Amino acid sequence: MDKTxxxxxxxxxxxxxxxxxxxxxESITALPLQPYEREIIIVDDGSDQSSLQxxxxxxxxxxxxxxxxxxxxxxxxxxxxxxxxxxQFVDADDVLTPSYNHVIELLRTRQxxxxxxxxTHDRNDTQNYCDDGPHSGTRFMCERNIHGAVWGxxxxxxxxxxxxxxxGIAYGEDEEFTPQLLLRAKEVYTTTAKAYFYRQRPxxxxxxxxxxxxxxxxxxxxxxxxNLHNIGTSMSQDVxxxxxxxxxxxxxxxxxxxxMLTRNGHYLDRQIQQLRKEGLFPLPDLSYTNKYRLFxxxxxxxxxxxxxxxxxxxxxxxx
Numbered sequence: 532m533d534k535t536x537x538x539x540x541x542x543x544x545x546x547x548x549x550x551x552x553x554x555x556x557e558s559i560t561a562l563p564l565q566p567y568e569r570e571i572i573i574v575d576d577g578s579d580q581s582s583l584q585x586x587x588x589x590x591x592x593x594x595x596x597x598x599x600x601x602x603x604x605x606x607x608x609x610x611x612x613x614x615x616x617x618x619q620f621v622d623a624d625d626v627l628t629p630s631y632n633h634v635i636e637l638l639r640t641r642q643x644x645x646x647x648x649x650x651t652h653d654r655n656d657t658q659n660y661c662d663d664g665p666h667s668g669t670r671f672m673c674e675r676n677i678h679g680a681v682w683g684x685x686x687x688x689x690x691x692x693x694x695x696x697x698x699g700i701a702y703g704e705d706e707e708f709t710p711q712l713l714l715r716a717k718e719v720y721t722t723t724a725k726a727y728f729y730r731q732r733p734x735x736x737x738x739x740x741x742x743x744x745x746x747x748x749x750x751x752x753x754x755x756x757x758n759l760h761n762i763g764t765s766m767s768q769d770v771x772x773x774x775x776x777x778x779x780x781x782x783x784x785x786x787x788x789x790x791m792l793t794r795n796g797h798y799l800d801r802q803i804q805q806l807r808k809e810g811l812f813p814l815p816d817l818s819y820t821n822k823y824r825l826f827x828x829x830x831x832x833x834x835x836x837x838x839x840x841x842x843x844x845x846x847x848x849x850x
Contacts, residue, residue: 539615664720668713
């Protein structure tokens with residue numbers, strides 16, 4: 532019998548309460564996988580107080596620890612130690628839901644390169660599943676906006692090649708990794724199964740609010756955007772088309788975040804000029820979505836951008 536795990540679950544940890552990590556692990560062990568079919572790898576990214584010692588009673592878990600160098604290197608360590616046919620990233624403060632059983636079923640029956648699934652903020656959220664595929668990753672990116680979070684899919688380990696997360700990027704590292712992984716996937720299935728419970732914690736990286744953290748988030752996002760833009764210049768026409776849509780989406784997200792995080796018209800204008808210099812602005816005149824077309828029209832003039840500086844924060848406040 533082949534003892535290669537079906538799925539390696541990689542869980543990066545940094546200052547997450549032990550009870551949350553245990554809950555995360557328990558959601559994995561509850562899945563319909565034999566012990567030899569699963570591999571759980573916890574990578575502690577130099578937490579102030581490591582949870583590993585308190586969790587040594589959990590069996591069938593591989594514990595790794597590194598100096599605090601960030602989630603990118605923690606995930607890379609998990610990749611390098613994973614033995615499974617597939618890899619699934621799980622944030623330590625989140626859990627997999629029973630709907631993940633359907634994802635496993637797709638892996639067993641389709642043996643596809645990648646399965647992308649939905650997430651929920653309600654652990655009791657259940658529904659009938661609708662599956663779609665297979666699509667090539669390139670075609671998928673050409674036709675749809677993608678959700679970049681790396682916990683939103685499971686993928687075959689052997690399509691990775693040398694692809695890894697870029698060390699030093701604290702925000703948006705998913706957005707650089709996911710498009711490149713998709714381009715390597717020959718068969719992608721999607722399902723509406725809400726297989727992942729995403730817990731919003733105020734202390735998590737994406738909710739950091741200090742000025743320094745805000746600027747780091749913007750700088751990291753812009754670096755990811757430039758990296759993806761530069762990758763596309765040497766690729767085939769189909770790949771360039773796929774990356775053009777993704778970089779347009781990320782450029783839109785970046786401009787939105789500049790507005791929401793700084794509320795500063797002068798800073799926004801400087802960023803627009805830098806994007807223009809890199810060939811990322813104005814946004815391509817394409818009809819991806821109605822939201823995209825409206826955003827493009829508004830950002831193309833200083834008057835439109837000035838209106839957005841006023842309107843967008845008000846819209847967020849009213850939600």
